[in-house]
Amino acid sequence: MMTKLNDLIAVANKLRxxxxxPWDAEQDHNSLTKYLLEEAYELIDAIESGKREDILExxxxxxxxxxFHSDLAASGSLGEPFDIQDVAELSAQKMIGRHPHVFGSAEELEKYAAKTGDDVMLNWDAHKQREKPERSSVLDGIPQAxxxxxxxxxxxxxxxxxGLLDADAPGPxxxxxxAELGAILLAIVSSGKSAGFDSERALRGAVRELQVEIREVELADANDAGVIGLPAEL
Incomplete structure (x- = not known):
């Protein structure tokens, strides 16, 4: 059943x-990063177009x-080799661990029973925290890029x-x-451009300030509790 996927793996291996x-053989994980980004954005465009053939491609x-990245790693590019089978195995383990309401024991199926997506998200951060107990902030793991x-x-x-922001409070x-939100955002970007401001940089700066506030709240909560770590409810 995996013949076609195995064919693709063999193609990548032969190219390298x-x-x-020669071009494939010269690439490394860093040089491929821009292509991964481009392909991801092209997939988003295809999804938004709704065209089956484009999404498939x-x-x-x-x-x-x-x-490609897995084939590179199999050659030892990152130290101890791993291949796409290892990637798939780790991904499956991660999904199983994050869905105890589907794959868990009888006790977990009852404890984490979920009928809606919102029910699942109530426990999502706790499931992820079990994977990476070294994380001390809710911000850890968010790609800043x-x-x-x-x-x-x-x-x-x-x-x-x-609790730093109220999810139920009306926005400004x-x-x-x-469509209305898009028009407002476009107007904001247009106003910033007219004034000579970079909207991307401006928003990124505001988000950095919010992250500082979040870490300050976490530190204050941890000091009050006498421990360092994520809030218990997360």
Missing amino acids: APGGC ELGDVLYQVV LPALALADKVIGKAEKI FSVTSE
Whole structure:
């Protein structure tokens, strides 16, 4: 059943092997990063277009990036070798661990029973924390290289989780649709551009300040509790 995927793995391996493609052979994880980003954005474009053929093609391009990086790692590029089978195994373990309401013991199935996506998200951070107990902040693991809007959305969500922001409070703007929100954002960017400001940089700076506030709240809570770590409810 995995024949086609195995064929793709073999193609990537042959391209990088002696006698294969010189360009492929010259690449490393860092040089491939920009292509991974490009392919991910092209997939997003395809999804937004809703065209089956485009989505099929772009999913393949993203998949090939995973296969390529895995083939590099299998050659020892990152120290102890691993291959795409190891990647798949770790990913499966992670998904199983994060879904005890599906894969858990009878006790876990009862404890984490979920009927809606919101029910699942109530325990999501706790499941992730079990994977990485060394993390001491709800911000740990958020990629700071995210585009500013995506980063802002992530950080605001974390601020709501620790009670720094009220998720149920009305926002400063009354927005009734995504189209209206888009128009407001576009107007803000246009106003910033007219004034000579970089909207991406401006938002990134504001998000950095919010992250400082989050860490201050976490530190204060930890000091009050006499421990350092994530809030118990997370």
